[in-house]
Amino acid sequence: MIRDTKNEWLVALILLTPFLAVYGLIFVYPTIDMFLLSFTDAPLIGEGDYVGIENYTRLGRDRRFDTAMWNTAYFVALSVVPGTAVALAIALGVSRLTGRMQALILALFFLPYILPVSVVYRLWDWTMNFQFGIAMHVFDMLGIARVPVFKTTTWFMPAVAFITIWWTCGFNILLFLAGLRAIPQEIYEAASLDNAGRWTTFRKVTWPLLWPITALNLTIQLILQMKIFDQVYLFSVGGRPNDNLVMVYYIFQRAFQSNHGGRAAAIAVVLFVIVVVVSVLNFQLTRFSGSGKR
Amino acid sequence: MNPVTARRFNVAGLAITLLTVVLAVLWAFPMYWGVVSSLKPDNEVVRPYIELWPDTLTFEHYVFALTQTQIGYWYMNSIATALGVMVLTVGSSIFAGYAISQLRFPFRTALWWFILASFMVPTQVLIINHFVLMANMGLLNTWAGIILPQLIHPVIIIVYKQFFDQVPKDFREAAIMDNASEWRILFKVYIPMNWGVTTALSIVTFIWAWNAFLWPFLAVTKTELMTITVGITQTNDSFGVYYASELAAAVLAGFPVALAYLLFQRRVTEAITLSAGIKG
Numbered sequence: 001m002i003r004d005t006k007n008e009w010l011v012a013l014i015l016l017t018p019f020l021a022v023y024g025l026i027f028v029y030p031t032i033d034m035f036l037l038s039f040t041d042a043p044l045i046g047e048g049d050y051v052g053i054e055n056y057t058r059l060g061r062d063r064r065f066d067t068a069m070w071n072t073a074y075f076v077a078l079s080v081v082p083g084t085a086v087a088l089a090i091a092l093g094v095s096r097l098t099g100r101m102q103a104l105i106l107a108l109f110f111l112p113y114i115l116p117v118s119v120v121y122r123l124w125d126w127t128m129n130f131q132f133g134i135a136m137h138v139f140d141m142l143g144i145a146r147v148p149v150f151k152t153t154t155w156f157m158p159a160v161a162f163i164t165i166w167w168t169c170g171f172n173i174l175l176f177l178a179g180l181r182a183i184p185q186e187i188y189e190a191a192s193l194d195n196a197g198r199w200t201t202f203r204k205v206t207w208p209l210l211w212p213i214t215a216l217n218l219t220i221q222l223i224l225q226m227k228i229f230d231q232v233y234l235f236s237v238g239g240r241p242n243d244n245l246v247m248v249y250y251i252f253q254r255a256f257q258s259n260h261g262g263r264a265a266a267i268a269v270v271l272f273v274i275v276v277v278v279s280v281l282n283f284q285l286t287r288f289s290g291s292g293k294r
Numbered sequence: 295m296n297p298v299t300a301r302r303f304n305v306a307g308l309a310i311t312l313l314t315v316v317l318a319v320l321w322a323f324p325m326y327w328g329v330v331s332s333l334k335p336d337n338e339v340v341r342p343y344i345e346l347w348p349d350t351l352t353f354e355h356y357v358f359a360l361t362q363t364q365i366g367y368w369y370m371n372s373i374a375t376a377l378g379v380m381v382l383t384v385g386s387s388i389f390a391g392y393a394i395s396q397l398r399f400p401f402r403t404a405l406w407w408f409i410l411a412s413f414m415v416p417t418q419v420l421i422i423n424h425f426v427l428m429a430n431m432g433l434l435n436t437w438a439g440i441i442l443p444q445l446i447h448p449v450i451i452i453v454y455k456q457f458f459d460q461v462p463k464d465f466r467e468a469a470i471m472d473n474a475s476e477w478r479i480l481f482k483v484y485i486p487m488n489w490g491v492t493t494a495l496s497i498v499t500f501i502w503a504w505n506a507f508l509w510p511f512l513a514v515t516k517t518e519l520m521t522i523t524v525g526i527t528q529t530n531d532s533f534g535v536y537y538a539s540e541l542a543a544a545v546l547a548g549f550p551v552a553l554a555y556l557l558f559q560r561r562v563t564e565a566i567t568l569s570a571g572i573k574g
Binding site: 033131166252 | 306314315317318327331339340342344382385386387389392393400412415417418419421422424425426429446451477501504507508522523524527537540547551555559562567
């Protein structure tokens, strides 16, 4: 077939213009601007002088930066693997159900994912309220001393990780369910003919076949949780924000509360590099392990 | 399988099912508790025991939230900006996805790699530069300022490209034989064939935009221009009795997306699996 090449170029250009304009303006340009800004001492709005790598060398001596890095890593550790494990367990349970029952139970698990973060915050702030929270009644019944959860450094991150898992788990459950449905039923029939027990079937059939989905879930979670801000910020209000700093929170604090645009940009660049490096590594790893398994 | 082990397995299976159902109920409980508490009068809200249903049902907190806060404005801002993000994202992604999937032009492969790569850039790190840019353009405290930085959704383009790739080539060739223009092919063949995908992606884009927090929180300082997700966090009262009103406001903020989900449950879950790049 003869292609009208020139016309095709023109049509492509017109179709791509909205996308290119938007990405150029709010993606490519801000990314370059972020790197440039990180070498200056500019305030949030306005010009600054070139200061070389000073903003970066400062971070090495910055205790708050350490806190932010440590808390982010801690939060990732508390949320990624546990979140994926919980989602897998729930998906296995839900996949046993059928029809309307399955739809209903899945909806109960999935509904939190749909909620805005501030609604999630209100619900849990109320549930864990020191004076009236229903969680505290449960604590009382169990004979555990009440804790002002979000006002203590010990409980803050674990509680936020727990709530985050509750909030976002529905997404991962869906992925696992899709993966479980893709496993052919005949394999299970063969396994049961071989007299394989429930645990053996899971270990020898389900788990290996589900590994690509598990890897995908872990990847998505990892990249997502490194960028945490909303929950930490909301639960910190009225508490001890400096103890609860995570990377994005620290960018926000430096830029919008201390008016240090350049220094904030340096933190942003560090987070940017970490996320990109982890994504690339993760992609390579899952590709290798994926090709090994399949 | 001999009958003894079969029975043992069924008992275990039943236990797993039961556990799943119990866990699901517990999972949904905080949401139930939030709604129920918002329907209790103040003196009942703070009772030191668990009361699953109010003695007296009251809507006073909803009346309070609707009349004493600027929630009406927040609703309007949320609807306008979420619709804006939805239409612009889905629209530009359909166009870009079609061009990359069906048309041949220079740098096509490079552009595709760029879109795939942009997937891993954390947009949260761009808040400073977005803020400066929007300030320079005079767009802070405007709907456009809330919408613009939220338009980076490479995943939608990726999904469209994959779907357009799957449309059989015959359709396109037949249309070209009939002298149909590219526009006709796109609007009369490719888009109608993928209505299901478009509906699904539009709903999730709307939900994402409605739920966005960080950027709308930075872009707006005037209370009446806030989106509802940001607005309801601004009424911070530490008196216990105000909790019910704040819960009522939270229920109002979560209601549209919860409703969208319940109405389009299958579409929403379909879009989620699509956006993760799985064909299940």
